[in-house]
Amino acid sequence: MSRTEATGIRTVLSERLLQFAADRALQTREFERRVAALPADSPARASMGATLSAAKAWEAGLLWVAWRLQPRSRIGA
Template identity: 65%
Template sequence: MSDTPRKWSRAALSDALLRFAAERAMQTREFDRRVADLPADTPGQASLRAALGAAKAWEAAVLWVAWRLRPRTSIDT
């Protein structure tokens, strides 16, 4: 049984997750900049900060999974 189809599917999934997480990270950073521009007494500021923190943690987890899915390469092959 060939190992190639599994490697290709892992690579494709990893690439898709990396693109998705990168796009989400850019959106989160833009939202973070917008929240930073709000007045300090804005209602819900703490909730916004908590949501941003959760989004950043989620993005980090998706990036970690994407990198772990990357097919390993060897110098010998």
């Protein structure tokens, strides 16, 4: 595999992961707004908070991987 092909694959994969993670982040924020609208004494609110925390950590991991897959530019290359 040539260096150009590898860079192209990395770019495409990174862009798709970024798009996927951004979509999930928007859905998570919408879910977060809905949870915030629940009464404070709702028994399900605590477990939903844990779910939101897990979703945010997962999104952060996806974004990190997508960022790491971005091809690096070289000065003078």
